[in-house]
Amino acid sequence: MKNYDIVIIGGGPAGLSAAVAARKNGTESVLILERDDKLGGILNQCIHNGFGLHTFQEELTGPEYAGRFITQAEELRIEYKLHTMVMDISADEVVTAMNQEEGMFQIQAKAVILAMGCRERSRGALNIPGYRPAGIFSAGTAQRLVNIEGYLPGRKVVILGSGDIGLIMARRMTLEGADVQVVAELMPYSGGLKRNIVQCLDDFGIPLKLSHTVIDIKGKERVEGITLAEVNAEGRPIPGTEEEYECDTLLLSVGLIPENELSRGMGIEMNPVTSGPKVNESLETNIEGVFACGNVLHVHDLVDFVSEEAAMAGRNASLYVQNACRSQENTKNLTEKEIILFSEKGVRYTVPSVIRPDHMPEELTVRFRVGGVYKNCYISCYLDGERILHRKRPVVAPGEMEQIKLTREQIMKNLLLQKITLKIEEE
Amino acid sequence: MKNYDVIIIGAGVTGTAIARELSRYQCKVCVLEREEDVCCGTSKANSAIIHAGYDAEPGSWKARLNVRGNEMIESLSRELDFPFRRNGSLVLCLDEKAYPDLKKLYDRGIENGVEELQILNRDEVLSMEPNVSDKVYAALYAPTAGIVCPFHMTIAFAENAYTNGVSFHFNTEVQQIEREAKGWKITTGKGEYNAKCIVNAAGVYADKIHNMVSEKKLHITPRKGEYCLLDKSAGNHVRRTIFTLPGKFGKGVLVTPTVHGNLLIGPTAMDIENKEGVNTTRDGLQQVIEKSADSVKNIPTRQVITSFAGLRAHEDGDDFVIGETENDFIDCAGIESPGLSSAPAIGEVIGKLVQKKYDLKEKIDFISTRTGLPDLNSMTLEKRNEIIHKNPAYGNIICRCEMVTEGEIIDAIKRPLGAKSLDGVKRRTRAGMGRCQAGFCSPKVMEILSRELGKSIEEITKSGGNSRIIEGINKDTF
Numbered sequence: 001m002k003n004y005d006i007v008i009i010g011g012g013p014a015g016l017s018a019a020v021a022a023r024k025n026g027t028e029s030v031l032i033l034e035r036d037d038k039l040g041g042i043l044n045q046c047i048h049n050g051f052g053l054h055t056f057q058e059e060l061t062g063p064e065y066a067g068r069f070i071t072q073a074e075e076l077r078i079e080y081k082l083h084t085m086v087m088d089i090s091a092d093e094v095v096t097a098m099n100q101e102e103g104m105f106q107i108q109a110k111a112v113i114l115a116m117g118c119r120e121r122s123r124g125a126l127n128i129p130g131y132r133p134a135g136i137f138s139a140g141t142a143q144r145l146v147n148i149e150g151y152l153p154g155r156k157v158v159i160l161g162s163g164d165i166g167l168i169m170a171r172r173m174t175l176e177g178a179d180v181q182v183v184a185e186l187m188p189y190s191g192g193l194k195r196n197i198v199q200c201l202d203d204f205g206i207p208l209k210l211s212h213t214v215i216d217i218k219g220k221e222r223v224e225g226i227t228l229a230e231v232n233a234e235g236r237p238i239p240g241t242e243e244e245y246e247c248d249t250l251l252l253s254v255g256l257i258p259e260n261e262l263s264r265g266m267g268i269e270m271n272p273v274t275s276g277p278k279v280n281e282s283l284e285t286n287i288e289g290v291f292a293c294g295n296v297l298h299v300h301d302l303v304d305f306v307s308e309e310a311a312m313a314g315r316n317a318s319l320y321v322q323n324a325c326r327s328q329e330n331t332k333n334l335t336e337k338e339i340i341l342f343s344e345k346g347v348r349y350t351v352p353s354v355i356r357p358d359h360m361p362e363e364l365t366v367r368f369r370v371g372g373v374y375k376n377c378y379i380s381c382y383l384d385g386e387r388i389l390h391r392k393r394p395v396v397a398p399g400e401m402e403q404i405k406l407t408r409e410q411i412m413k414n415l416l417l418q419k420i421t422l423k424i425e426e427e
Numbered sequence: 428m429k430n431y432d433v434i435i436i437g438a439g440v441t442g443t444a445i446a447r448e449l450s451r452y453q454c455k456v457c458v459l460e461r462e463e464d465v466c467c468g469t470s471k472a473n474s475a476i477i478h479a480g481y482d483a484e485p486g487s488w489k490a491r492l493n494v495r496g497n498e499m500i501e502s503l504s505r506e507l508d509f510p511f512r513r514n515g516s517l518v519l520c521l522d523e524k525a526y527p528d529l530k531k532l533y534d535r536g537i538e539n540g541v542e543e544l545q546i547l548n549r550d551e552v553l554s555m556e557p558n559v560s561d562k563v564y565a566a567l568y569a570p571t572a573g574i575v576c577p578f579h580m581t582i583a584f585a586e587n588a589y590t591n592g593v594s595f596h597f598n599t600e601v602q603q604i605e606r607e608a609k610g611w612k613i614t615t616g617k618g619e620y621n622a623k624c625i626v627n628a629a630g631v632y633a634d635k636i637h638n639m640v641s642e643k644k645l646h647i648t649p650r651k652g653e654y655c656l657l658d659k660s661a662g663n664h665v666r667r668t669i670f671t672l673p674g675k676f677g678k679g680v681l682v683t684p685t686v687h688g689n690l691l692i693g694p695t696a697m698d699i700e701n702k703e704g705v706n707t708t709r710d711g712l713q714q715v716i717e718k719s720a721d722s723v724k725n726i727p728t729r730q731v732i733t734s735f736a737g738l739r740a741h742e743d744g745d746d747f748v749i750g751e752t753e754n755d756f757i758d759c760a761g762i763e764s765p766g767l768s769s770a771p772a773i774g775e776v777i778g779k780l781v782q783k784k785y786d787l788k789e790k791i792d793f794i795s796t797r798t799g800l801p802d803l804n805s806m807t808l809e810k811r812n813e814i815i816h817k818n819p820a821y822g823n824i825i826c827r828c829e830m831v832t833e834g835e836i837i838d839a840i841k842r843p844l845g846a847k848s849l850d851g852v853k854r855r856t857r858a859g860m861g862r863c864q865a866g867f868c869s870p871k872v873m874e875i876l877s878r879e880l881g882k883s884i885e886e887i888t889k890s891g892g893n894s895r896i897i898e899g900i901n902k903d904t905f
Contacts, residue, residue, distance in 0.1 A: 122866060
């Protein structure tokens with residue numbers, strides 16, 4: 001069995017950034033395992049621009065953004081294997097993987113970074129009734145067919161779900177010659193970024209119907225049409241609001257799910273809200289030496305934040321390996337103090353969800369999402385009863401990830417600190 | 428003109444089981460199927476259950492063939508290498524007042540010859556299946572009931588029949604049947620066929636086929652059943668197949684693990700007119716979710732990965748119509764539940780009937796076994812590496828949810844009666860059947876199909892006919 005200090009599962013933006021950071025922090029033995037035929041992950045099919053504004057202060061396309069990190073990884077001579085599927089990770093960090101050249105093989109890692117990304121929710125997950133013909137695609141599958149293979153999956157298109165990929169695909173399909181008739185969204189607000197609604201729908205005159213869903217799919221062999229209906233506050237279709245659309249294609253952009261089958265298999269504790277692992281301030285899971293970052297941890301809107309988060313996971317994994325080597329034995333202090341982050345009133349979750357003050361960096365970014373649209377509100381953070389943050393916001397929405405920063409100084413000031421609470425307040 | 432001794436109409440589980448039995452004998456057999464593949468109608472959308480045999484009226488075809496089919500299935504599954512597991516079934520009695528009905532079911536089972544039947548009390552049921560409803564009062568336990576893969580079962584029959592000389596003609600819909608001096612003339616969308624004997628195994632269309640030749644009309648009502656399939660993470664929610672006491676429209680909504688490890692809930696029962704009406708409905712899916720909760724608690728319905736509907740071929744007489752209804756014309760009509768369970772026995776009965784009537788001799792070179800695709804995921808690391816070393820395509824995962832390799836997909840395409848479409852590959856390998864529902868693997872499977880079949884990507888379909896996946900190339904309208 002081969003040994004590596006850090007094995008990174010996934011060579012997309014999270015895996016690449018984690019690898020670069022780990023190497024820069026001084027860990028030589030790093031290996032990326034990637035199932036696809038190239039590094040870069042889903043960015044390779046995201047040929048639109050708008051990536052990198054935070055990281056590189058310029059607008060890059062997805063492949064360009066990935067390219068910057070791939071170049072760094074190559075320059076740092078980070079090892080990677082392509083076409084390699086990880087089949088299993090054991091709780092003691094033995095990674096079982098498979099590819100055509102080496103067959104099935106095992107690697108003993110000192111630390112593992114989970115960076116597998118996410119997948120799209122399917123039609124079945126929504127239980128949309130109707131026939132099951134060809135012509136129903138998740139937006140990402142259509143994106144791959146169009147942007148990588150050059151094929152047009154359909155000519156008359158209806159899109160359900162206003163997640164970012166759906167919005168981007170509304171524009172892309174239009175540019176490639178398809179007639180995108182409507183984007184329907186179950187919720188009373190869009191799940192995508194505001195800028196995408198403007199640039200992908202408004203600029204092309206594509207209507208966005210909020211509080212609408214698909215209630216029937218027609219066509220036995222190929223999609224022939226769909227029925228849209230307005231939904232009430234409980235998400236149930238309102239009789240009498242049905243509208244028929246003739247189309248040959250239905251694209252679904254109805255949410256992303258972190259791909260945590262490997263994580264669950266190794267016994268990692270999950271957060272039911274994010275469907276990602278529960279992590280502490282170091283982005284370490286309940287299994288020591290196993291870190292998570294990027295969309296496998298929680299679904300992001302902007303790749304820039306994925307890179308930032310993954311770099312932190314990479315650094316921490318590197319520190320973990322170096323410390324473990326120094327102390328020889330795992331001296332995890334079970335009585336080590338942990339401060340829990342509570343998500344209340346409008347805040348759905350936080351990453352991390354627990355902070356160990358002893359491991360607190362000088363400044364820690366806490367990312368979170370809200371559960372609804374709130375206007376003229378405040379993002380508040382409390383350390384026990386003391387409000388340390390009260391930031392006014394004209395609007396917050398579930399489609400845009402929020403973040404606050406906590407400092408080591410704030411946390412260490414009160415030695416008796418029990419809990420940190422994030423909430424949305426009206427005043 | 429194509430001449431055969433026996434022509435079987437329909438390549439579902441019934442037609443292929445008969446084809447496999449007839450392939451034992453020295454006669455020229457052909458199966459006509461209007462779809463592009465075997466297992467495209469009722470056989471692909473059902474509960475995938477091998478019933479024990481206590482439901483049907485004693486003495487009926489349903490009762491006799493179900494019990495016999497159940498007896499045959501285990502050795503058959505070994506002989507033909509398809510997945511089957513005797514997981515046992517429980518019929519729940521949720522109300523003390525209904526207990527006499529449960530007892531009646533038990534008595535009927537005994538009369539039908541079902542072995543090992545027991546009535547369990549509440550505590551026994553709950554210790555066996557902790558997720559069963561707390562309302563349970565008693566249950567009928569049938570250890571002989573099982574679960575099967577209906578796709579693999581049908582494909583196994585078909586492949587073995589093919590190996591033994593049966594021809595299969597797909598995309599061939601029967602339009603007309605006329606009696607001739609010696610046998611029959613069958614007109615199809617793909618030309619004319621002659622046969623001495625016709626076996627009608629046309630599922631929901633068996634009445635149409637029967638009525639082409641007979642004045643004693645049959646009438647089949649498509650009885651729709653809708654289902655939800657849950658992720659494998661929910662696959663252990665129950666270990667046995669859980670029924671409630673049967674009502675007028677059949678055995679009600681069941682909750683069962685599948686032989687591949689998912690959880691299946693359904694079906695509804697709704698009589699419809701349209702024989703192509705395999706669409707799911709909002710009401711139907713709602714009913715599945717509500718009714719399944721009556722028998723099993725805490726079903727994680729958020730884990731639904733797909734839903735589907737199938738059509739039971741319900742004949743007005745409420746039993747299978749089996750036998751030579753007109754001279755040289757054999758019906759296997761009205762094959763609704765327990766049709767899948769009965770298929771091996773239907774094959775046996777029809778095989779013997781035809782053999783006797785036409786005095787057929789056994790082939791000396793009949794091959795009774797068939798080997799399915801290798802099950803890589805159950806192999807040891809060493810064994811797997813041996814296979815990958817011989818053929819590296821077995822090391823290339825295409826479907827990441829079900830861990831299906833390129834090698835298996837190529838096998839599925841290259842086998843006798845191989846896959847021609849995405850659904851064909853899916854039914855043979857499970858690629859695309861997992862939690863992402865083909866989101867990631869479909870472009871790759873399309874590419875493999877295109878390469879292996881020598882077709883362009885535009886010609887690749889989901890399930891034959893007009894179900895093409897790609898409509899054109901980018902900017903082709905500009």
